[in-house]
Structures are given as C-alpha cells and as structure tokens.
Amino acid sequence: MIQTPDKVYVEEDILDHPFTQKILSKIHSAPIICVENYKKIGQEKSFNQRADEDKNSLALASKKGELIKNIGRMDHGQFYLFHEIDCKYDCEYCYLQYYFQTKVPVVFVNRDEVLKKIEELLNSFENPYFHVGEVCDALAFDDLTEFSTDIVELFSKHNKGTIEFRTKSTNINNLISIDSPPKNVIPSWTFSPKKIADMIEHKTPSFKERLEAARRCQESGYTVGVRLDPIIKIEGWEDLYQKMIQELFTRLDTKQIDYISLGTPKHNKVLFETIKKRFPASPTILGELFPSTDGKYKYLKFQRVDIYKNMISWIREYDDNIRIELSIESDEVKELVFEDID
Numbered sequence: 001m002i003q004t005p006d007k008v009y010v011e012e013d014i015l016d017h018p019f020t021q022k023i024l025s026k027i028h029s030a031p032i033i034c035v036e037n038y039k040k041i042g043q044e045k046s047f048n049q050r051a052d053e054d055k056n057s058l059a060l061a062s063k064k065g066e067l068i069k070n071i072g073r074m075d076h077g078q079f080y081l082f083h084e085i086d087c088k089y090d091c092e093y094c095y096l097q098y099y100f101q102t103k104v105p106v107v108f109v110n111r112d113e114v115l116k117k118i119e120e121l122l123n124s125f126e127n128p129y130f131h132v133g134e135v136c137d138a139l140a141f142d143d144l145t146e147f148s149t150d151i152v153e154l155f156s157k158h159n160k161g162t163i164e165f166r167t168k169s170t171n172i173n174n175l176i177s178i179d180s181p182p183k184n185v186i187p188s189w190t191f192s193p194k195k196i197a198d199m200i201e202h203k204t205p206s207f208k209e210r211l212e213a214a215r216r217c218q219e220s221g222y223t224v225g226v227r228l229d230p231i232i233k234i235e236g237w238e239d240l241y242q243k244m245i246q247e248l249f250t251r252l253d254t255k256q257i258d259y260i261s262l263g264t265p266k267h268n269k270v271l272f273e274t275i276k277k278r279f280p281a282s283p284t285i286l287g288e289l290f291p292s293t294d295g296k297y298k299y300l301k302f303q304r305v306d307i308y309k310n311m312i313s314w315i316r317e318y319d320d321n322i323r324i325e326l327s328i329e330s331d332e333v334k335e336l337v338f339e340d341i342d
C-alpha cells in the first residue's frame with residue numbers, strides 16, 4: 001500500500017537541495033507547490049478539514065531546531081528523531097492529531113545533519129537507544145527517503161547503540177534488500193486485531209499486510225519488535241486479541257522478536273477532546289475511560305491489570321521467554337501484573 005502523495009509542498013529555500021531533488025525525482029505525478037514555510041500550510045482551513053485533507057500530501061522542509069531529542073520520560077541515553085514529523089496514516093488515538101500545527105507529513109531535508117548527530121551520540125554514550133517513529137511513522141516514506149539504508153550502513157559500523165523503526169507501514173524494500181542486517185536495527189510493528197484496525201486505524205496497511213512485512217523482515221535477518229498498543233476494550237475483545245496473538249505467533253518466529261510491548265489508551269485531555277471532535281463515535285473514547293491521577297483518560301487500574309494479565313497468558317502459550325513490557329504504566333500496575341506471572 002505504498003502511495004504517491006497527492007501533492008508535494010516544498011519550502012522555497014530548499015528547492016535546489018540535493019535531497020529535495022532526489023525525493024522529487026521519485027515522485028512523477030504529484031503537483032509541486034512552493035511555500036515559504038511549511039508551518040503555514042493549510043492555515044486557511046478548519047482543523048477538521050486540515051486533518052482530513054492534508055494528510056495525503058507531503059512537505060519537504062528544513063528543520064531549524066533540534067533534529068534529535070532526549071526523551072525526558074525515559075532513561076538517560078534514549079533519543080528520538082525529529083527528522084520527519086506527522087503521519088500520512090490517521091489513527092483515531094494518535095496524539096499527532098493535535099501535536100503539530102500543520103497536518104501535513106513533513107520530511108526534513110537536512111538528513112546529513114541527522115546522521116552526523118546520531119554518529120556523535122553513538123560515540124559519546126555507552127549504549128544509546130534511538131526511537132524513530134515517536135513523531136512520525138518510521139517507514140512511511142522510506143521508499144522516497146531511503147533513510148533506513150543510511151541507518152543500516154551507520155549501525156553496521158557500531159556494535160553499541162540500537163535504533164528502532166516503529167511503524168505500521170509495509171515500506172520495507174530498502175530494509176530487506178540488505179544482506180546480513182545488523183542486530184541493532186530493529187523494525188517494530190504495531191498490531192491491532194483486524195476488526196479494530198479497520199475501525200480506528202484509517203489509511204493504514206491491514207493487519208495481514210503488516211504481519212507479512214514483519215515476517216519478511218525476520219526472514220531477511222532482522223529481529224523485530226511487536227507493539228500491541230493501545231489495546232481497545234470493545235465487546236468481545238478477549239476473542240479478538242487472543243486470535244490475533246495466535247496469528248502473530250503462527251507467522252512470526254518468536255526467537256526473532258526482541259520484545260512485545262502492551263499498552264492501553266492513555267489520552268490526555270487535549271487528545272481526548274480532539275478525538276471527540278473528529279471521531280465522536282470512536283471506541284477509543286467511548287466505554288470505560290476515566291480521568292486518572294496523572295490527568296490522562298484510562299481504563300480503571302483493575303481493568304488494565306486484567307487486560308495485561310490476559311494478554312500475557314495468551315502470549316506465554318507460544319513463548320515462555322519473550323520479553324514483555326508495559327508501555328507507560330505505573331510501577332504499581334507493573335507489580336500487580338507481573339507478581340505471579342513471570
């Protein structure tokens with residue numbers, strides 16, 4: 001499901017940049033619109049109009065601020081990349097819906113600076129971990145940017161340090177064209193049962209397509225990550241998730257899974273209101289979500305514990321040792337979940 005953007009916005013200053021020209025040479029049918037500043041794209045439209053219409057476009061721009069940031073809520077030595085922002089997919093629970101002013105996915109063309117900075121951090125930290133896909137989908141434009149090719153080349157030279165590409169994309173041709181990929185490059189996919197993905201993960205590749213992409217990466221030598229987050233508690237969720245886990249572990253080699261991350265909805269107020277405005281019937285806000293002590297809307301603690309314990313017991317039917325993590329959960333919930341399971 002690799003698509004050419006409907007139109008491409010290019011900041012005037014970087015029209016002649018070699019990386020801009022490289023990307024434009026691969027896009028033949030889309031009109032090119034020069035703009036002064038990508039942040040102004042779509043300003044004349046309403047919020048909903050922007051969110052609905054501009055996602056099919058692409059903007060090429062130059063990043064003025066930091067291209068790589070330290071993640072405050074995570075351990076020291078964890079970084080996330082700002083080399084691309086926003087996403088062409090449209091998941092109802094995604095915080096990117098409100099996070100950036102513009103709704104156009106943006107690729108920043110100062111790519112050399114990103115690679116240089118990563119190399120600097122690889123040399124100055126003991127074991128840095130780079131997250132690609134916190135503010136974009138990590139592979140959605142990889143056919144145009146070939147970022148993964150540069151990254152694999154860089155990480156092949158460094159034993160220490162890991163980089164994770166978090167995605168829902170099937171854009172894996174660059175990754176799988178590499179012989180003997182390094183173990184410290186980890187593509188990871190977020191999966192939801194087909195019924196839920198169809199309901200709330202708009203414009204994304206299907207469950208089966210994502211699974212096939214992950215399987216092909218494993219076949220090419222990658223260890224992959226599996227993210228089951230957010231788990232949505234709709235009627236019959238147990239059956240849907242149990243079957244999905246069965247499909248996942250029938251197709252994937254558990255020995256080539258680096259970790260499984262489990263999560264449940266955790267919407268802050270802005271996200272909650274944004275979802276309500278764009279998708280008033282969304283199952284991600286209907287049901288049993290309540291404001292928590294940290295101000296986020298979540299399922300009640302005992303429900304989250306129940307969800308995680310169920311999920312872990314279904315996963316353990318296929319593999320006893322696979323590393324399972326809970327995404328942004330309190331220590332109390334982690335203790336309750338893992339006390340008598342592992």
Ligand code: SF4
Binds near residue numbers: 086093095096
């Ligand atoms: S694929 Fe990821 S980044 Fe893109 S809209 Fe969905 S949750 Fe957000």
